[in-house]
Amino acid sequence: MRTGMNTVNDHPPSLDTLVEELRRGEETWGSMSLSARRDLLAVLSEALQQHAQEWVDVACSIKRLSPTSQLAGEEWISGPYAVLSGVGALSATLAALEGGRSPLDGFHLSQAPDDRVAVRVLPHTLFDRLLLNGFTAEVWSKPGVTADRLRKAAGLGQRTPKETGGIGLVLGAGNIFSIAPLDTLYELFAHNRVVLLKLNPITDPLLPVLNKVFAPFIELGLLRIVTGGVEFGAAAVAHPGIGHVHITGSVTSHDVIVFGPGEEGRARQTRGEVLLDKPITSELGGVSPTIVVPGNWSKRDLAFQAEHIVTQKLHNNGYNCIASQVLVLSSDWAQKDDFLKALRKAFTDAVARPAYYPGSDDRCAAAVRDHPGTAKQVADGSRVLLEEIPVGDDIAFAEEYFAPVLAVTSLPGQGRDFLDRAAAFANDRLSGTLGANVVAHPRTIRALGADFTRFIADLRYGTVAVNAWTGVGYLTARATWGAFPGHTLQDAQSGIGIVHNGLLLDGTERTVVHGPFRPFPRSVLTGQFTLSPRPPWFVTNRTAAVTGRRLAAFAGRPGWAKLPGIFASALRG
Structure with missing residues (x-):
């Protein structure tokens, strides 16, 4: 030691x-x-x-x-x-x-669904508006927690x-x-x-x-x-x-700590007999979904969002607690096959990298073995795409692979009908509640109106990201990070408690992130008026290393003089 x-x-x-x-x-x-x-x-x-x-x-x-x-x-x-x-x-x-x-002084507070309060934590400064233009993040309180209570409790210890x-x-x-x-x-x-x-x-x-x-x-x-x-x-x-x-x-490590190892530990867990004599908090990952809401997309939209979803899976080679594991599509989406074609290309073209995390290759091999006929492995064997997994008791829905494995499944429906089915599937069939991603065309969101807002509120996840990856919530210092509240030691799912939370808020439930559907300059040319180019966390970003280094220097000592270098690198990405 x-x-x-x-x-x-x-x-x-x-x-x-x-x-x-x-x-x-x-x-x-x-x-x-x-x-x-x-x-x-x-x-x-x-x-x-x-x-x-x-x-x-x-x-x-x-x-x-x-x-x-x-x-x-x-x-x-x-x-x-x-x-x-x-x-x-x-x-x-x-x-x-x-x-x-x-x-909380100086932060915008508003009403969120079901008697919740939303605290806008991104953007907060002018620098936020410039560097992450088009991205927003709100921390939602638990139902019934008032704005006054949030203000009075902020600061915790x-x-x-x-x-x-x-x-x-x-x-x-x-x-x-x-x-x-x-x-x-x-x-x-x-x-x-x-x-x-x-x-x-x-x-x-x-x-x-x-x-x-x-x-x-x-x-x-x-x-x-x-x-x-x-x-x-x-x-x-x-x-x-x-x-x-x-x-x-992992939830396995958590359960060993709380109940003890082996058969005896599992028996204690079944009986609810806790071995640990002190409180424990946790962040344990899970099976994260990306739900694609059907709409009318251009070819460039299909290609960009395919890159986006591949990033959600292959960032850090899939060794992320909120790496997307299950892609949920509508079987009634007219562009479903076109999107899957773009996804296969982006998945195959992504830069190969070593499988540094222990057991990764074994988990990829198990995914292929467990899905004969549907598993597609890229030529170098480093990534696995499972097409299409029927809705049922599949291991891809129950266990986090923690490896470069992405499963695709489909649900029937359009509009509100699809949203209701997707929310129920994510909440009730997938293990864990850490993060859920949603991709939807802005026109579709506007057309759905209150139904889309209801859908976001219905998703029981600690971070929900719309046209963004939940990793943006992780990187937003004033956002909360952790599982949806309510888990128990006996069934910890994605964990108990939160971290990050730079405002030190109490009584929170989730973080909701929104991002631009298209990157700059195409966003402006199509009327969305957001200025963020391809994000530097995309696995396809060619200048990510330079942009990342410059962003870190800015975070340590913000200043106007550093912005031109960041923008120049970001636009080349």
Whole structure:
């Protein structure tokens, strides 16, 4: 085991020592003013900007990508950019509280369906309007939670900074490298918990970089970063000095922690006998759908949205908790065959990449084996497209592949009839509730009117994205991220609780994202008047690495002078 105290140490601190150091750090945390906490975030931001290139180089090494490849853009955007954006949002929230204001002051609030309140978190600044023109994001409250309650509760643990929350264990993810740092910051600032962060073994090479980035937190005893295997993780979960556990991973790992391993653990789960003696929150992925609402599309619309859906699947080679797994089409859509033709081309043409995540090739092989006659594997064997899966008890609907496997299924209907069937299928037949994507022509959305709004409200997912990928919700620092509320330890689905949430809101239910149906300049030429070109997270974006690096630099230190370089790179993508 190595720790954040010692990058290389023949005699690392024991678990008891780490917990004792964090206990003293908790006292320090409770004595720190909001201003001092903001200063810590500022130092972290500077350190991350200084070491961002090192971070991305290590990330590319882990994923066996060339640092000069366009795919390196994924590591810039889902790594340093995401963390720097999160730090900026938290800093603004602390500044509002320090000034005696609600973090929601200056944000637009409106009514959402069924007695909900919508908080518009994107765009918030003029920079947002320029850099992500055409994209919006709202955080919806739970039904019955009023705007006044949202304002009064915003800030969570930072409203009472002296009331600390003990020591939390964060079990980091191994796929997206901003997850563990952002989860750590959420524990510290939302819940006032100091943190023992155990890295996923895949991300162990990032330990030296994370030590540098989080140095001020480590020096004050607010954070310890450790590596280790399953045995160390189990010991940390069971340690009496640790009062809370947060995991990003699979539902299988969650259930082992809560109920124990093997047959005995499964028997306990069936009986509802919890073995874990402390609270746990989680983000556990699931089977994410992309629902295509039938309409009248141009050939360029078909090609662009095929690229969009392939991005939703193949970003990070499918090793994303919200990678689209089931594409839902209308069997009555006149353009269904044309769209499938465009999808096959985009799926086949996508840049090949190594299967770095353990077990990926085995899961792809199992998908082919389980779907004889419908599985289409690209020539290099790296990706699997399942056409068409009948609606039924298929494994593709029940288990997350966490691999480059995309299944296609169809439901009958047009208009509201199709929307009702699609919502019921996604809610009741697919495992998990983390994220759902919807693709619909603007004319179709306008024609459906209130029926389309009802459809979005009916989808029981923690993030719903319309003409955007739910990954945009992940990257929006002030949006909430997590499963739809209501899951239990016995049936955790996509998890319990939320993270990110830079406004530190309470009483939230979901995030709803909207994006442009077409990229600039075609959007303007067809009357949509949005200025975003092909997004830099698209797997087809040729300048993603340059744009991602420039976006990360902007997130760390926003300024007008940086915009021309970002726009120039983005437009070439």
